Amino acid sequence: MNETAPLRARAEIDLAALRANVRTLRAHAPSAAVMAVVKSDAYGHGAVPCARAAREAGATWLGTATPEEALALRAAGLEGRIMCWLWTPGGPWKQAIEADLDVSVSGMWALREVVRAARDASAPARVQLKADTGLGRSGCQPADWPELVREALSAEAQGLITVTGLWSHLACADEPGHPSIQAQLRHFREMVRYAEEQGVRPEVRHIANSPATLTLPESHFDLVRTGIAVYGISPSPELGTPADFGLRPVMTLSASLALVKHAPGGHGVSYGHHYTTPGDTTLGLVPVGYADGIPRHASGTGPVLVGGKWRTVAGRVAMDQFVVDLGGDEPAPGAEAVLFGPGDRGEPTAEDWARAAGTIAYEIVTRIGTRVPRVYVNVNEEQDG
Structure with a gap:
């Protein structure tokens, strides 16, 4: 909407502020690509307009939680790399493959489903393997990682998938000095090293969210996933205000x-x-x-x-x-x-x-x-x- 007439209520979304925030985040992580996370309708700001603005400002990746969110971006004409990670059994794997999305796999059930879908689609799936380095939500536990890596490499050898990424998510990046941060980074490096030693050649390795992007350069790897900071909100008031980070609320x-x-x-x-x-x-x-x-x-x-x-x-x-x-x-x-x-x-x-x-x-x-x-x-x- 672009009405200027009085309304009962309105949420004004300043896309210039969003673009400036993306540029600021790129400056915080100059050696990494930037993913603008537009899940949950871009944190309430409107996924399609915000995704377009983020692309204009140099975000080379877009991220969503659900595949349906990612497919909606494609339907709206958003091109380039889009990743989605919140999958449940029976999800739209084939549609995701046909839409050229990057999909996340945290366990064997998901790998099996995406492999079946790749056969049905007669096209390889872009797969990113997620490691649970300590957050305890999705992601593959270290004990199960060898099996997932082995089966992913087997599927890749058959031309059914391409392993495009290895990734994880931090639990306490908004709490500076929390011991879990360095522990998770260590586990991530170990799990990445194992996968690469077995033959995985990822395009991107990534673990940094908004607070890590702003405060933990050692977490940037190849890609940073920025969510709330794109919209100009500090990921942690304890770390600083938006202005402290050069951000502006959108x-x-x-x-x-x-x-x-x-x-x-x-x-x-x-x-x-x-x-x-x-x-x-x-x-x-x-x-x-x-x-x-x-x-x-x-x-x-x-x-x-x-x-x-x-x-x-x-x-x-x-x-x-x-x-x-x-x-x-x-x-x-x-x-x-x-x-x-x-x-x-x-x-x-x-x-x-x-x-x-x-x-x-x-x-x-x-x-x-x-x-x-x-x-x-x-x-x-x-x-x-």
């Missing part, structure tokens, strides 16, 4: 006040009357709620900029709306309420909402629902600067 979430009214002191506000007005005041109705992704856990704490002042959610966040106490100010109905943005206009940030809700900023942006239109600005690269 999403600004705002709504138009639906009502402004006077209320006397002692007036209950929203379900359960967890907030009552301390005296005569004005109340503003913000027409977004938890159905739009506004966390109910931020009831009574979520910050909003209205009329140049920070306000706080008064009472509970409801499904479609919440209230702010305007303290006697009287902005007109339709006035802008900014929930979060880059912060340079004095507005809260996604990190402020994360603190208010007891979560992480990743969740704040990713959960913004489909009822909130995404409005793209600075769509063309020549608008950068």
Whole structure:
């Protein structure tokens, strides 16, 4: 969408900021290729526009969790390398092969399925073998790695697959100095070395996520997978703010006040009357709620900029709306309420909402629902600067 007319709510997506973030990340990892991860609809920002912008800024790979997300990118005309990694038995392996996707394999069941699909497609599959170096989610355990490597090499010798990558994922890269970081890097090097000694010739070896890209040069290898940092959010407030890393938040979430009214002191506000007005005041109705992704856990704490002042959610966040106490100010109905943005206009940030809700900023942006239109600005690269 590109409307400029007032809307109930809007998530403005600044594609110039996204392109600048990708360039910054490339500078942090100058010897590695950059993958822009656009899973979960680009962390709520819109997968196709963000993928295109990331490509324009030099991301040579795109990453998704599910194969369906990757296939949707291909259907939208995105070319180049796209990797997807969250597979379940019976997944669309053949379609992925035909779409020239890189697929991740963590165990023998997946290797068997992709080999069958390659036979059906009469084309080799691009396969990346994932090692579990200590995160404990997907990935092949070290004890099972020799079998997976051996069978992958056998399938490659038959022309059924090409092993394009060896990869893993860090558990605690957002916690500087955590002992698991160096342990995982050591295990990864060992598992890569074993696979290469057996004859695997990967195009790329990769383990770095956003925090590792920004703070652990030794983790960069051939490719870095950058997710949340692409969208200008710090992967860990303890490591630094977005500005500390040269990043700019991409999403600004705002709504138009639906009502402004006077209320006397002692007036209950929203379900359960967890907030009552301390005296005569004005109340503003913000027409977004938890159905739009506004966390109910931020009831009574979520910050909003209205009329140049920070306000706080008064009472509970409801499904479609919440209230702010305007303290006697009287902005007109339709006035802008900014929930979060880059912060340079004095507005809260996604990190402020994360603190208010007891979560992480990743969740704040990713959960913004489909009822909130995404409005793209600075769509063309020549608008950068």
